[in-house]
Amino acid sequence: MKKKSTWIASAAMAALLAFPSVVGAAEEEAAPQPEPPKPSQIRLETEGPFTSLQVGKWVYVFNDQEPIFHTKGGDQYGSLKDLFVLPFGPEQVPFIVVRHPKSGLMVFTDQWPKLNAEEAEKPDPQSEAYDSGRIFDTAQTKIVSKTSHHYAEQEGDEVVVYTANDFDDLQKGYHESIRTKGKLRGLILYDCCPFVVVETADDELAVFHAGEQGALKAGVIDL
Structure with missing residues (x-):
């Protein structure tokens, strides 16, 4: 059964502090903002072993051991609407729904296995979210x-x-x-x-x- 969203700033910040690399990324993305994120800009959701955390305009996704991917850039920001998990062979893959102010409901996930393998070989591998599709309100x-x-x-x-x-x-x-x-x-x-x-x-x-x-x-x- 899916767990309902929890809007708790303290829990969200505790989750961030558990992953120093994500804290650095959040600070880097938040640098242009004149003020810290408001409580309404922090959202925490869980589904199975996965957690999604919105801080300001960006969303970070973790499994029970480490960060997996995060949204980044002008095409991926927005408000977190849902975290859901789909089967892919023997694996369970997390997806997030983000409402972009212009593009509407967008779906993001981790890079596909082939893309992840290619990324891992780079000098500075990234964990940016992959644009997986769209959902419409009607x-x-x-x-x-x-x-x-x-x-x-x-x-x-x-x-x-x-x-x-x-x-x-x-x-x-x-x-x-x-x-x-x-x-x-x-x-x-x-x-x-x-x-x-x-x-x-x-x-x-x-x-x-x-x-x-x-x-x-x-x-x-x-x-």
């Missing part, structure tokens, strides 16, 4: 991923996700990956695999991915 008729390798459409009372047959040549068309009932609200990617956000008949924002015998519910988003 039902959509079609959502296309930023690379156009996937798209989701509303077809009658069902949502259908399509994946490119050849990522290097989109002219070769698409095949159906996921089909489930509901209203289309978002599309998320992780390691080139699609997850679709659907508003169900119970007004739940459910996340589905492809299973061996059809769409499987992978998680729930609370906004």
